[in-house]
């Protein structure tokens with residue numbers, strides 16, 4: 001599904017990713033953990049195609065196709081989804097309107113039909129109920145005045161509706177209360193499928209108790225420093241990142 | 250492959266600058282000789298069989314115009330207009346004054362059909378159009394059709410071309426014409442007073458709520474022809490009317506002049522809601538062609554508790570010079586101005602409003618949303634003033650500008666003036682750019698740059714869109730997307 005090969009990325013003079021390699025197989029849930037500022041969000045942005053990063057070396061393959069030449073729209077339509085660490089507010093645009101625009105854009109790009117309004121409404125209603133998102137929130141401007149947890153839930157709603165091939169969740173658990181964490185995790189688990197892969201960026205074992213990862217990667221200083229199974233996350237919980245940060249120093 | 254086709258389609262769309270209404274109607278027309286002098290003024294007056302008082306009114310305006318100078322204070326830049334190189338009157342030959350719809354030249358009916366303006370009442374009644382709107386269709390210098398007149402007459406509402414009102418309701422025309430925008434108000438208004446061709450006349454009798462939306466649809470077709478429309482709306486005591494104005498013009502390489510005057514009068518407890526979707530041809534992306542839109546619009550809240558609200562969506566024209574204003578004369582009267590002004594390519598917009606508080610407890614509200622893209626310039630110019638007697642006058646102004654790209658400009662020029670210590674004026678202004686982060690967020694969900702921009706812009710202008718009648722709002726939303734095509738990427 002996803003293959004990142006020897007990825008070097010800088011912003012201005014600052015090197016952020018430094019020869020990163022990462023493979024996520026079809027249907028795999030991979031967790032990435034690592035200290036603040038090691039480049040986890042940068043990796044997710046570069047995969048999703050945000051402007052402003054210089055990729056000086058390396059490749060990012062999705063299903064064997066190098067996506068680095070595609071713009072963000074094309075990548076989204078190819079099935080790459082990013083749940084943002086800090087979701088953007090779009091003043092004046094009702095959440096419903098935004099969801100419809102996104103769904104229709106992706107349907108069109110894939111040569112499919114746009115959803116009829118009643119079908120769309122039904123779909124959104126069902127998906128939002130599962131995430132316990134109240135209906136009146138869908139009428140409000142997207143993310144404007146939403147609490148931190150509400151924003152995160154909205155990201156998962158979008159993921160549920162868009163049904164991506166590769167979903168990157170950047171600290172979706174931060175800011176969630178215990179109940180919300182469970183709801184969001186259930187939402188993610190419901191979407192686990194053989195044709196869908198997840199890259200879950202988190203600082204906490206707690207999320208991984210609910211979303212059980214197949215693999216855990218530790219990222220430090222712009223690279224994957226260690227890869228293991230779920231037990232690696234437990235280990236980190238005890239030891240912290242000292243070993244990794246020190247090792248590279 | 251799909252992506253390639255889409256690109257081709259998009260390029261095609263941008264190639265014609267995305268202006269959908271640029272076609273020309275092939276119809277024989279009758280024109281006045283080129284240029285302007287007293288004989289031309291008389292010619293126009295004679296064409297309309299006007300009574301002597303009207304001819305004199307025009308000639309008086311013409312003579313005053315000769316002594317005036319074209320204003321230069323607006324932030325717009327254009328080559329000097331040669332007023333002798335224009336036609337001041339053009340009318341489709343087949344139309345010798347307004348007739349019943351059956352007699353209207355089918356070519357004209359087709360033109361309006363293509364523009365999406367329903368003129369056939371049966372079709373509207375049959376539900377082809379979602380709700381009932383009475384239309385006065387003005388083609389170059391004449392009104393070619395006015396719908397639903399009979400039904401409106403039952404309610405006592407007069408809705409007809411102004412050229413006809415001069416004959417059928419001279420007492421009303423004499424009383425009100427020029428009473429809000431005096432003949433010598435400004436250079437373009439004076440010119441209009443001399444040569445105005447047609448426009449709509451509306452009178453709502455006391456206590457009547459106009460049973461449907463009224464609208465006038467202006468179309469400039471002829472080459473080198475100025476359109477000088479004149480609209481006069483009177484809402485008598487306790488009445489209500491909602492009026493819509495739309496405009497388009499063919500795509501031509503040379504500039505065309507449109508200098509309109511609109512006067513509104515609201516008596517005691519009356520309310521007028523005036524909405525415009527201005528979509529004149531804006532010129533191509535290099536600034537060639539397009540309409541010069543120099544318009545004087547003013548409403549007089551003459552009676553106590555009267556209310557006038559202007560809502561405008563300005564997307565077209567090469568140059569827009571337009572300040573729909575309210576004179577808040579009646580005590581407790583209220584004026585509102587809601588504006589969306591979009592400029593792209595080389596368009597220049599200098600628009601805003603004046604709220605002149607004369608009466609006690611008068612209130613006004615200004616919400617202006619300016620969007621500049623391409624290499625355009627967009628200026629909001631607003632004046633709020635309180636007269637000595639305007640005790641407790643209140644104004645709230647909110648003026649937001651949004652920039653798309655790096656080569657455009659947005660300017661805000663507010664003038665505030667108060668001669669009464671109890672007046673309270675609030676002014677808020679912001680200028681922002683569409684943030685890269687917002688755009689990325691939207692494109693990450695699959696929207697193209699242009700769809701993302703249109704969506705964000707629609708959010709930005711939502712407060713104003715909500716003021717428009719339903720169908721108009723939908724139309725306006727589409728128009729905004731079209732106007733911004735080619736502005737990103």
Ligand SMILES: Nc1ncnc2c1ncn2[C@@H]1O[C@H](COP(=O)(O)OP(=O)(O)OP(=O)(O)O)[C@@H](O)[C@H]1O
Nearest residue numbers: 011014016034035036037038039040041042043085
């Ligand atoms: N546009 C930029 N300009 C300069 N430095 C940047 C830019 N973007 C990211 N960085 C720097 O790159 C480093 C990695 O940032 P990134 O946000 O990817 O970290 P992270 O691993 O997601 O951290 P956290 O766990 O705190 O979310 C940080 O030091 C950050 O300051």
Ligand SMILES: [Mg+2]
Nearest residue numbers: 040041042085
């Ligand atoms: Mg981060």
